[in-house]
Amino acid sequence: MRLAEGKSNLSSFVFLNETARIQKWVSLLRARNMKETTVKHYIDNVSQFMDFLAEVPPQSCRLSKTVLISLRREMKGICKSLRRSVGLHQTKVKAEKEEKVLLKSTLAECKLKAAMHIPDALDLLDSDPTPKSQWKFYGLFSAYLACLFGHRGGVLQNMMIQEVMGAKYSASKKAYLINILSHKTNQVYGPAQIVLTKEEYTWALRFLEVKDKLPGGTTAKYFFFTSTPNPCKNLNNYFQEAWKYMDLPGTPTFTDIRTSIASHAKFTHGNDDREKISKFMCHNVKTADKFYVTNLSAKQAMEHRILFERSLEGEERSPAKPASAEPGADKKRQSKRKSTKPRKKKPKKRKRQGATRPPPPRMRSPAR
Missing domain, CATH: 1.20.58 (Methane Monooxygenase Hydroxylase; Chain G, domain 1)
Structure with a gap:
């Protein structure tokens, strides 16, 4: 209709x-x-x-x-x-x-196993440059990045080869910073950022050395490219295949990883550190509390209950008035206070009297 x-x-x-x-x-x-x-x-x-x-x-x-x-x-x-x-x-x-939130140990295990399998996947891709080995590397590398930073899947899909090659190197931290311009909230937070160690950045460079042997690699613009010039829309599927390959529980998505990291950040860090994590994820803390972050568990709720009970223990510190001994004493005091207050008299409005006009002058009759 x-x-x-x-x-x-x-x-x-x-x-x-x-x-x-x-x-x-x-x-x-x-x-x-x-x-x-x-x-x-x-x-x-x-x-x-x-x-x-x-x-x-x-x-x-x-x-x-x-x-x-x-x-x-x-x-x-x-x-x-x-x-x-x-x-x-x-x-x-x-x-x-809340039922899909992953444990901290599961996310840590994913990073550990992905870091172990990525070099082997690159060796396989170098010896056998086929789409199957390409998708395996995509799943492992995207799982590693997602568990590190909690970015949306669209951030990884839109990561350009030029952005990876132009990463800024910090000699003091020995790290490479990749700025991804195209993503969902770039107008609010600017480019999404990924910081890699020297070993992790080497994985990306090794894959770019092999990309020309793969379908669409010679004309590719995106890091996670396909045989077409478009970004890899099936990256979440390859991530789930890698998750299953690493023998991890469940079949999460990039959103589930993001939700889990946002929830753990709330209950682990203070407000300042949590704000830093949220901005790095290109995320708003209020939005995370409303849609992503889980509620308190039974253990956490019991800890809050203990705080309520402790607030009623010890000496009186709040400026509370003691209860009166006689019933109705407060009402009597209030009635006395009301009676002693002088009433304000409203000023009477004066009626405006119209101005009296002088009588018109008499006209003299003309002389005959």
Whole structure:
């Protein structure tokens, strides 16, 4: 169902002046078993169009200002009615994510095993440059980087060969810094960064030495390239194959790795260090608390309960007033205070008296 379905003269926008039809459209979206967030997305788009139409109406628009105001109020009311259901849906999704959070030991084991298998995968790729050995290296190297920095899969997909070759070297830290310009939140956080040790950077250079032997390698622009000029869209699949090859539990995604790192950072580091980690991941702490970071476990919740109980122990330090001995004594004191307060008298308004006009002068009759 569309709001303009079966209507004519659409340029006048008169078909929008049917609130019952709008309500029916919203009910139809919910009846199609769409997620609450998806329904809200559609409604937000219509609401924004109503705002645009009210602010900059075209010449062909035949809707009055009163009608446009009522339509905008209607859409705002619909959006407000969705807040509770959207919040419950987000809480449910967050609870499902909690079950996918990986242990610290699992992430550490992934880094350790990937570092052991990557040199062997490069040797295999050098001796047998086939797509199968290429995908194996992709999975191992992407798993290693994901468990280190918690970047989105799109960051790794968009990493360019030129960015890897132009990495900045720090002689004091003996590390290479790679700046990845193209990613989801580059307008807010700038380039996504990956810092590698000398050994890790050597793995990347060894792969680039072999890339010309692989399909699409001579004209490749992306580090994780394919036979086409596009980035590798199946990188998450190769990551999961490598995860299974390393005999690790579950089948996580890059998002699960990111969620796990954000959760462990909250309960391990202080606010300052956690803020640094979040910015390096190109992530907002508030967004992480709302969508990614898990709730307290039973052990952590019990620790918080002990803090509540300790707050009621010891001497009184808060400026609390002692309870009165006689019942109703406080009410008597308040009544006395009220009676002693002088009442302010309101000044009387003076009535304005109209100014008396002098009588008009008498006209003398002309002499006869």
